[in-house]
Amino acid sequence: MKDKFILKMEGIAEKYKLIRKPALMAAAVYLAFYRFSSMIFENRRRIVSVVSILFPFAVVTSFAYPGSDAVSVLSGRVYMETVDGIVEIDELDDIDVEAVSATEEDIRALLDEKKDEEDIISKDPGTIEAGTRIYDEVNGYEEATFEDDWKLILINKENPVPDDYEFELGTIRGGIRSDVRVIEHVLEMIQAAKEDGVTLGICSPYRDYDRQVMLFERKVRSYIRKGKSEAEAYELASQTVAIPGTSEHQVGLAFDFISDDYKVLEAGFADHKAGKWLKANGYKYGFILRYPDDKENITGIEFEPWHYRYVGVDAATEIMTQGLCLEEYVEQIGLK
Ligand SMILES: [Zn+2]
Incomplete structure (x- = not known):
């Protein structure tokens, strides 16, 4: 599917030199999305909102992307909204775009928050050390003890x-x-x-x-x-x-x-x-x-x-x- 799409985009790029750049950009975004989808399935992240994909490209305004989630692109980085908040899903090289769905500050603040949480939660439970803060949905953050081990x-x-x-x-x-x-x-x-x-x-x-x-x-x-x-x-x-x-x-x-x-x-x-x-x-x-x-x-x-x-x-x-x-x-x- 991915290859087909790229080939198609390359075909379009060949045929219509004028939209060559947008077509390649679209291919890049598609690739990023494809990689992200794989990541989603591997990590079994729960995705809540399937809304729209926004392409703040200078020229392209309408590309249809199946099953696209709320995605925003900020300075070449693609973010997606999940139940865990906004997460960065990929980095796009050579694409200089501006954020459209949120200010850069908003997204960075969300990402920082997300990262803090990940640092704590994503620790393999097998390597919890005493003094580590662990997150519990009922009790919030708590000190880990050796009994957790x-x-x-x-x-x-x-x-x-x-x-x-x-x-x-x-x-x-x-x-x-x-x-x-x-x-x-x-x-x-x-x-x-x-x-x-x-x-x-x-x-x-x-x-x-x-x-x-x-x-x-x-x-x-x-x-x-x-x-x-x-x-x-x-x-x-x-x-x-x-x-x-x-x-x-x-x-x-x-x-x-x-x-x-x-x-x-x-x-x-x-x-x-x-x-x-x-x-x-x-x-x-x-x-x-x-x-x-x-x-x-x-x-x-x-x-x-x-x-x-x-x-x-x-x-x-x-x-x-x-x-x-x-x-x-x-x-x-x-x-x-
Ligand atoms: Zn034995």
């Missing part, structure tokens, strides 16, 4: 998955799923490991509650078969399999890794090159060794060199360089 949610025996915890599940491949916000990071890490000659396989990603129940009960039964009492079996099982409701796998933020030549979840993984690579490099991608061998008394979980938890690069760097576990870190930053 989904990456740092602490899940253990004392802190089960909150009943109202919600997140979007994303598929990595086949049945391998996780919190959608973590996917790019885990893939980036696997790729980086590959470049270092280390194969990482995801063996246990997101797990729903029922699956966790099944795994836990299976573990309890195995201890009972070994002659333990039910209470003993429960206690022992809880050290190696998270009690249902207390597994990070249930919130899609944890992964158990294996390698092409080490496919079991055993302590020996720590000495395997994949285990070593993860421990040395995981934090660069936001992942921490969640259950270190020297923190068993704090985490309540036995050493799991294969279990990595996404907490974001900043927290992961702190945790790994200070030799902490997540429980210690969230206490240090005052979250718990």
Whole structure:
């Protein structure tokens, strides 16, 4: 459609030398509009007003543009009115025009306001830092706290998955799923490991509650078969399999890794090159060794060199360089 239009305009420009310039200008504006439309669809911006397109060109006064919104052109920059206010949609080179629908000051003031808002709102919720002002439609601007940081949610025996915890599940491949916000990071890490000659396989990603129940009960039964009492079996099982409701796998933020030549979840993984690579490099991608061998008394979980938890690069760097576990870190930053 775009190409057709340009060709047509070029055709007109060839035929009628007199309107050559306006035709090319129109083509330029059309292109800008086309690009803007793509942007609109990508960003799913809500557009309210579809009114008219104004061309303050010296010569051209009537060009029909399908579906055109309230657009004004100011010194070669094109602005459009959306529910978010007037936004700049494109820059037109070599077109010197004046604003017609609003004074330059008006538009600049609106754009400044818009920009301030964008600076705050458009922050990826995953990178909110304490002290950041976040905008809430009901409460207006509020200080963000670490509690807003989904990456740092602490899940253990004392802190089960909150009943109202919600997140979007994303598929990595086949049945391998996780919190959608973590996917790019885990893939980036696997790729980086590959470049270092280390194969990482995801063996246990997101797990729903029922699956966790099944795994836990299976573990309890195995201890009972070994002659333990039910209470003993429960206690022992809880050290190696998270009690249902207390597994990070249930919130899609944890992964158990294996390698092409080490496919079991055993302590020996720590000495395997994949285990070593993860421990040395995981934090660069936001992942921490969640259950270190020297923190068993704090985490309540036995050493799991294969279990990595996404907490974001900043927290992961702190945790790994200070030799902490997540429980210690969230206490240090005052979250718990
Ligand atoms: Zn795990």
